[in-house]
Amino acid sequence: MINLLCPQPLGGCNGVKESVSDWNISPRTSCCQEALIVYAHALALVAKNSSSGTIFLSQDQWTDCTRAPFQLQPNMSIESCGFNNFYYGSGKCSMLKLSDIDPNVTSQCSSFASYDEACGICTKKISTALDTMMESLDVKGNDTERATCLVGLMVSVIAGKKNGASDDFERCLPALAGPDGVAEALLAVVLAMIGLAAIITLIKYVTKNEKQKKRKSPETKGVPDIPGLYKFSKAEIDSAINHGGKKKCLGRGSAGLVYKGVLPSGQLVAIKQIYKSNTSDSFTREIEGLSRDTVLMWEDRVRILRECALALRYLHHHTSGCIVHRDIKLTNILLTHDMQAKLSDFGLARMIGMEESKVFTDVRGTIGYMDPEYMSNAKLTSASDIYSFGIVMLQLLSGQRVIELDLDARDQLTRKAKDVNKQKRPLADFQDLKMKGNIVMVDFKSILQLAVLCVASSSTGRPSVDEVVEELEKALKNTQLQMRQREKSSFEATPSKSPEVIHV
Template sequence: MALYARRTQGNQLLASEDLLETCFHPIVLLNISCGIEDIFYGSSQCSKLSLATVKEEESYRIASGKCSRNNFVSAVTFQEACANCTSAILDLKETLLNRSEVGDKKNNTERSICAVAAVVSVAAGQSDESGGLAMIDSFNRCLPAALDHDDDFIKIRYYVVKALLAILIAIGMLVFIIVVIKNVTKKKPLKPAKSQVITAWSGLYRFSKAEIEYAMDLDDHHGKVFLGRGSAGNVYKGILPSGQAVAIKHINKSNDYDSFKKEVEGLSRIRHQNLVSLVGFCVEDGEQYLVYEFCPAGNLAQHLLRKDTVLTWETRVRILRDCALALRYLHRYIDGCIVHRDIKLTNILLTEKMEPKLSDFGLAKMLGIEETKVFTDVRGTIGYMDPEYMSNAKLTCASDIYSFGIVALQLLSGQKAVELDLDARDQLTRKAKDVNMGKRPVSDFEDQTLKGNFNKADFQSILQVAVLCVSNTSIGRPNIGVVFDELDKIWKNTFSYKAKQGMSASAMSVSGSLEMISV
């Protein structure tokens, strides 16, 4: 609805009844009532408002600011951002009730539709569509905590969840119809797909085994395209009937179904621009598959190993900064800290724009809100594992910090080992600590392929952060908030430094041209 309001340039906040029926025709066929049919243009006083009209209100401006992506990122805690956003939404809802001149302000239907209108207008008014989607995601994650404080949030959640459920069911049915039509026209026979959306909260597509096999059968039946090996199985490239490229992980049969189900449920709830998204899954005939978004540039280890191209200093700093941002999201997740447990070069995938995305959550573990540590089986990749975790099986958020520090040292030094062993790890950390303490020159640690094309001060700042991250005890390591803040400052400084270099080069060019003219 937010996208509709945005793209109609403010003429209508909610879609018309006819358009709504068209969009959710598959739901009508299934005789399912989700409540979404009550939220259309003209169904109530608030539903007649336009986005342009709502934007005139001061309470809209306040809500738009407090619910923006920047507010959620800059807030000290997620709970603080939630409180500010939800309070502003409620104020806007009351404003819309008054503006619409609703006679009975205690009417539950009117109040609920005004609440939905408030959420839709704030999402539609964000600076871009991705910002609006991010706002909806953040706001929806705020709702569980808000339910304990205000009855109006129950109404907001009731209608928002119903709207999302209806959208997901509609998408599932439409994709099912498209897949069936395409498969009927193909020469290759397929079993009837049993595709469905697994649950209202997950939003995941359930693939049939036939669809999975068809997606992986590339290049005119010449076989599968192997991408890599994850913690729970091999990963292959796949192409969906829509033409979308995906990565399909075939889970090892040694993995039990409960752990597979836990991973699916966990991944379905987390969404971040620097985390690989889970598209769907398949469980059929004893086989288990996970379907992820595809990152065409491969993983970070492959780029450090390449000889034909070199990762620029700016790219390395941005990768570290964005990975820290993803870890901050996981460690500050509303239900408790999510420990990835397997941060390493090969689990950092890159998009075509060289933007990093953390992948492979097969070992991820969630600590409850009241838990700071948990004792569990020691699992992970040897060279990146927290020594404290390895010795006493005590898993904390600081375990990820250690692994992240190793990755940072590898990016600084250009360490070419894809998988570090303990000796290589110890040599790497020992050398880094010596350089940081001034016992060895920086040139002993820097990646020679950079040929000195980096800011020395920023290099030493990242080295200092990384050395703190690889402290042998968790007490000596900074939390992810501190790590991100430092890397964000370094990234901004790097960006500014690059801009100044470009201006200096332009000035020299102009100066040279003037000299030639004077001669």
């Protein structure tokens, strides 16, 4: 069981070496913060399922858990972050149980209606509780005990989370790094502004007094470090491309080759290697080429909708519970070379337990696609995805451009669809003119009617994902049949090009 709980480290951990004596309250590096969160989740799961509620594992179990996680990143270990003493019996704080933790800590760190305010309250409560525990256990001044007690507090919050609030709690962790980190960040900003002002002054002086021709061949420019973003080294990129000793090219363009990459966490990525001879102009042309408008034929549009609906059904009927995507939109639907649709970007996805039909959570998503009911009451259900998918259907039917979809455009789109569905406006008003009428009218009407039901203002009036899949399956089968018949009729109606026989 312990092996299943052992996490895999994230990328961006090169050269990290922390000691608990370096902590203000929590780890300073994002690498160790992420690792601590994952370990805390594992310990919370064990503690919740334990009759005693003991927070920490035995030394043997903890040692077991420290062997496997860093196989993909051999230069890292649990000692790199100073976690090697977080086992039962290593000190007074390691003997803690869930029942020993002040329940007010969990309560204050589970209510994130107003994130900024709640995060401040949560971190303050943890700091206060930590000081109280250190004093009651008579371990003040002991850095190892302080770090162990902090882990105990984190585990208790995650184990007792309400409404899935641990996601927001985890984003509060950097704030626990204390004011030193904030001061360093402010100092960095001030220095950056001074440096930027000096550079601008210098550039103006040079351009005013010396007119030089711009070089046609661009110089290699270093990418500046951006706080919060990890900058991969060339060695790390090479390691990702050559993962497992195999190098796989996914494709090529005029600017370079695209390779399959695997990060130390196991995450798959695409890595583009720009040709040395490439100029910025050719790369710009490639980007512009990828952005050109491409007309999707009617059958392709119906197939894309059907495949996305199947993906949505898989999520909503997942064996562990209903997974709500929360960000269904056109730009999150990717197409393969043979026009197969793939639903992507699960960064906002939330799980609804088997016994639950809804959860209350912070409102996340993309404006224009978000369920109005979810936006008003923060009640998340599977019907929220159905609404977003209804907007996607209306966009594919009408050819509405993605970039134009804000709240006003969404309301205009849904009103127009409802008017056409009620025959208050002609059907031609809602058809994408780029298809030039090359559609199957009966299927267009049925999908329009389905989309209108999906964007109903109340979730109770929307169809289930099973009903959506069923209707789109029917539409696709009929569309394919009608298109084959049209092709056959067109072929038979085409006159033969063979020379006629002339009777003499």
